[in-house]
Amino acid sequence: MSWQKTAWLVGAVAIAAALPFFVYPVFLMQAMALAIFACGFNLLLGYAGILSFGHAALFGSAAYVCGYAAKAWHLPTELAILCGTAASGILGLVYGILASRQRGIYLAMITFALSQMIYFICVQAPFTGGEDGLQGIPRGTFLGIVNLSQSLNLYYFDLGVFVLALLLFWRIIESPFGQVLRAMKGNELRTVSLGYDVDVLKLVCFAMSGAFSGLGGSLQAFALGFASLDNVQWHVNGDVILMTLLGGLGTFFGPVVGAVLVLSIQNYLASLGGIVTIVEGVVFATIVMTFRRGLVGELQPRLGRLLRAWTRRGAVEQASVDIVPGAKQPTDVAGSRSVA
Amino acid sequence: MRNLKWHLTLIALLLSCGAACAQGIAVKIGVMNDQSSIYADLSGLGGVEAARMAIEDFGGKVLGQPIQLISADMQNKADVAANIANKWYDNENVDVIVDVPNSAAALAIQEIARQKKKLVLFSTAATSELTGNKCSPYGAHWTYDTYALAAGTARALIQSGALKWYFITADYAFGHQLQSDTTKFIKAAGGTVVGSALAPFPTQDFSSFLLSAEGSSADVVALANAGGDTINAIKQAREFNFNKSGKRLAALLMFISDVHSLGLKAAQGTILTTGFYWNLNDATRAWSKRFYARRHAMPTMTQAGVYSAVLHYLQAVKASGTKEPLTVMKKMREMPIHDFFAANGRLRPDGRMVHDMYLVQVKSPAESKGPWDYYKILHTIPADQAFRPMKDGGCPLVSH
Numbered sequence: 001m002s003w004q005k006t007a008w009l010v011g012a013v014a015i016a017a018a019l020p021f022f023v024y025p026v027f028l029m030q031a032m033a034l035a036i037f038a039c040g041f042n043l044l045l046g047y048a049g050i051l052s053f054g055h056a057a058l059f060g061s062a063a064y065v066c067g068y069a070a071k072a073w074h075l076p077t078e079l080a081i082l083c084g085t086a087a088s089g090i091l092g093l094v095y096g097i098l099a100s101r102q103r104g105i106y107l108a109m110i111t112f113a114l115s116q117m118i119y120f121i122c123v124q125a126p127f128t129g130g131e132d133g134l135q136g137i138p139r140g141t142f143l144g145i146v147n148l149s150q151s152l153n154l155y156y157f158d159l160g161v162f163v164l165a166l167l168l169f170w171r172i173i174e175s176p177f178g179q180v181l182r183a184m185k186g187n188e189l190r191t192v193s194l195g196y197d198v199d200v201l202k203l204v205c206f207a208m209s210g211a212f213s214g215l216g217g218s219l220q221a222f223a224l225g226f227a228s229l230d231n232v233q234w235h236v237n238g239d240v241i242l243m244t245l246l247g248g249l250g251t252f253f254g255p256v257v258g259a260v261l262v263l264s265i266q267n268y269l270a271s272l273g274g275i276v277t278i279v280e281g282v283v284f285a286t287i288v289m290t291f292r293r294g295l296v297g298e299l300q301p302r303l304g305r306l307l308r309a310w311t312r313r314g315a316v317e318q319a320s321v322d323i324v325p326g327a328k329q330p331t332d333v334a335g336s337r338s339v340a
Numbered sequence: 341m342r343n344l345k346w347h348l349t350l351i352a353l354l355l356s357c358g359a360a361c362a363q364g365i366a367v368k369i370g371v372m373n374d375q376s377s378i379y380a381d382l383s384g385l386g387g388v389e390a391a392r393m394a395i396e397d398f399g400g401k402v403l404g405q406p407i408q409l410i411s412a413d414m415q416n417k418a419d420v421a422a423n424i425a426n427k428w429y430d431n432e433n434v435d436v437i438v439d440v441p442n443s444a445a446a447l448a449i450q451e452i453a454r455q456k457k458k459l460v461l462f463s464t465a466a467t468s469e470l471t472g473n474k475c476s477p478y479g480a481h482w483t484y485d486t487y488a489l490a491a492g493t494a495r496a497l498i499q500s501g502a503l504k505w506y507f508i509t510a511d512y513a514f515g516h517q518l519q520s521d522t523t524k525f526i527k528a529a530g531g532t533v534v535g536s537a538l539a540p541f542p543t544q545d546f547s548s549f550l551l552s553a554e555g556s557s558a559d560v561v562a563l564a565n566a567g568g569d570t571i572n573a574i575k576q577a578r579e580f581n582f583n584k585s586g587k588r589l590a591a592l593l594m595f596i597s598d599v600h601s602l603g604l605k606a607a608q609g610t611i612l613t614t615g616f617y618w619n620l621n622d623a624t625r626a627w628s629k630r631f632y633a634r635r636h637a638m639p640t641m642t643q644a645g646v647y648s649a650v651l652h653y654l655q656a657v658k659a660s661g662t663k664e665p666l667t668v669m670k671k672m673r674e675m676p677i678h679d680f681f682a683a684n685g686r687l688r689p690d691g692r693m694v695h696d697m698y699l700v701q702v703k704s705p706a707e708s709k710g711p712w713d714y715y716k717i718l719h720t721i722p723a724d725q726a727f728r729p730m731k732d733g734g735c736p737l738v739s740h
C-alpha cells in the first residue's frame with residue numbers, strides 16, 4: 001500500500017513541477033495561496049465546526065504585513081512571509097479570545113465585526129496606501145541565492161511552501177489534536193466530559209487557522225507584487241466559504257479544489273463580459289444541490305470505490321496468473337530434474 | 341492513393357494558414373474594465389464598445405494586417421486585474437491594455453506594463469499618482485484625474501465669487517487627499533475654508549453633516565467623496581431643500597452616470613467638472629448618437645476617452661510604421677490629438693494627456709429638453725490650466 005502512496009505523491013509532484021509550462025505561473029501561485037487560505041478556514045469550519053465570517057482580515061492583513069516588511073524594512077522574503085504568518089496567527093488568537101466562547105450566528109457576527117474593524121484600519125492606516133494599495137512589493141531572493149523575481153523560480157519556491165503547508169496540515173488533522181477537534185465538532189459536551197479543555201482547543205485552532213490564512217495572504221502578496229483592500233473586504237469572507245463548500249467541507253483536498261475552481265471562474269471567464277458573478281452563482285447553486293458534500297466530498301469515496309474495485313480485480317487476475325505458473329512450476333522443476 | 345495526397349495537401353495548407361493566421365494580427369488591444377460591479381455603468385461594456393468603434397473608424401487594419409480586440413471583466417478586483425494583465429502581456433501578445441478602473445488595479449498594471457515593456461492607456465482610473473510618483477514611459481492617463489476635477493471645480497467657482505468653502509469629506513486617505521488638494525487651490529485663488537466635517541466611509545446618513553454645513557457661513561459645500569457617498573449626500577441635500585439655502589453644492593468626483601442614476605430632480609444645481617459631455621458640439625453629438633444606437637445610453641467621459649486613446653494609438657502605430665512600444669509612445673507624444681473628445685489635446689512626457697475640461701451645472705427638470713440633456717456648461721477650462729503642472733507631480737521621468 002505504501003509504495004502506491006509514494007507513487008501518487010511522486011506523480012503529483014511531477015505534475016505540479018510541469019504545470020507552469022502549461023498554465024500561467026502567477027495564476028498557479030495565487031491558486032496555491034488561496035488553497036492554503038481555504039485549508040486554514042477548513043480547519044476551523046470543517047474539522048472544529050466553528051463558522052468564522054471574518055477570515056478576510058486574517059488573509060488580507062497578512063498580505064499587508066508581509067508586503068510592508070519586505071518593502072519598508074527590507075526583510076528577506078522568507079522572514080517577511082514568517083512575519084505575515086505570525087501576525088495573522090496572533091490575530092487569529094485574538095479572534096479566538098473574543099469569539100470562541102460564542103457559538104453559531106453570534107460567533108459569525110463577532111468575527112465579521114472584527115474583520116470589518118481590520119478593514120477600516122486598513123482603509124485609514126497610512127502604511128497600507130488606502131485605496132491605492134501597497135504597491136511594488138519586491139519579491140527578493142530565496143536564501144540570498146535564487147532570484148525570485150522570475151515567476152518560475154517563485155513558483156517552485158511557492159510549491160515547496162505549499163507542499164510543506166499541506167503536510168503540516170495533514171499532520172495536524174491526523175494527530176490526536178485533530179481527532180479531538182472532530183470530537184468537539186460532533187459533541188462538545190461529551191468532549192468536555194472526557195476531560196478536554198475545549199476553550200483552549202478552540203483558541204489553538206483559531207491561532208492555527210489564522211496562521212494558515214496568513215501564510216496564504218503572504219504568498220499572494222509576493223505572487224502579485226501588491227496588497228490591496230480587496231483582500232480584506234467583506235466579500236472575501238464569503239469567497240473562502242464558497243471555496244471550502246464547493247470543494248468539500250472537512251475533506252483534505254476539498255479546499256484546494258474549491259480554491260482552484262473559484263479562481264478559475266474569476267480569471268478565465270473574465271472575457272465573457274459582465275456575467276462572471278452570475279456564472280459563479282449558478283456553479284455554486286448547482287454544486288450545492290447536486291454535490292451535497294462538495295466536489296471532493298462526493299467524488300472521493302466513489303473514486304476510492306472504483307479504485308478499490310479495480311485493484312481487487314487486478315489482484316484477482318494477478319492471483320490467477322500466479323496459480324497457473326505455480327501449477328506448472330513443479331512439473332517444470334520435475335521435468336528439469338528428470339532431464340538432469 | 342491520390343485521395344491521400346489530396347488530404348495531405350489540404351492538411352498542409354490548413355497548417356500553413358494556421359501559422360500565417362497566428363502571425364497575421366498587427367495589433368492586439370485589450371480592454372480591461374469592470375463590467376459587473378460598481379464601475380460597470382461608468383465604463384464597462386460601453387468602454388469595450390467605444391474601443392470597437394475606434395477600430396472600425398480606423399478601418400480595422402493597421403500596417404496591412406487586422407487589429408484584434410479582446411476584453412475582460414476584472415470585477416473591480418485588483419488581483420484579478422493583475423492576473424489578467426500579466427497573462428495578456430506574456431501569453432496572449434496583447435500590445436496595449438486600455439481603460440482599467442480602480443486605483444489599486446491601475447497602479448499595479450502600471451508596474452506590470454513597465455516590467456513587461458508594453459503599453460497601457462488609462463481612462464477610468466482616477467488617481468493622479470499615475471502621472472506623478474508612479475509615472476511610466478509605457479503608461480498614459482487619458483481622460484481625467486482627481487487633481488483636474490478638484491482644481492477645475494475649485495478655481496472656477498472662486499472666479500465666480502464663491503469664496504467661502506465647507507467640506508464634507510470621506511474619512512479615509514482618498515477623501516483627505518481630495519480635500520487637501522482642493523484647499524490648496526482655494527487658498528491660492530483667494531478663497532477660505534470655513535469648516536469641514538469628516539464623514540465615515542461609507543456613510544448612509546449625511547443629515548448631521550449637511551445640517552452643520554447649512555449652518556455655516558459657506559458659499560459652497562464641497563463633497564470630497566465618490567460613488568455611493570456622493571449619491572447619498574446629494575439625495576439627502578435635496579431632501580433638506582439645500583438649494584434653497586443659497587449655498588451651492590459641488591461634487592469633486594462625479595460622473596454623468598451618477599447624474600443619470602440620481603435623476604435630475606435630486607441632482608439639479610450640483611456643480612462638477614467633466615472631461616467630456618455628449619451635447620457639447622456637432623462632433624460630440626454625432627459620435628454620441630452612434631454610440632447611443634449601440635449601447636442605448638449616452639457615453640460617459642471615460643468611454644469617450646477610451647475611443648480617443650485607442651484611435652490615437654492606432655494613428656501613432658500607422659505613423660511610426662511599427663508597434664514597438666517606446667517608438668509608438670514617442671509618436672503619440674509628438675502627434676497632437678484631434679478628435680471629437682479632445683480638440684486640442686497633447687500627451688505630455690509624464691504620461692498625462694491634457695485637453696480642455698468643462699465646469700458644468702446639472703440642469704433642473706424644467707431646463708432639460710429630453711433624455712440625457714443633463715448639463716449646462718458654465719465654463720471651459722483650457723487644457724494648459726486644467727491639469728497639474730508637470731513640475732508639481734514629482735514624476736521621475738521629467739524631474740531631470
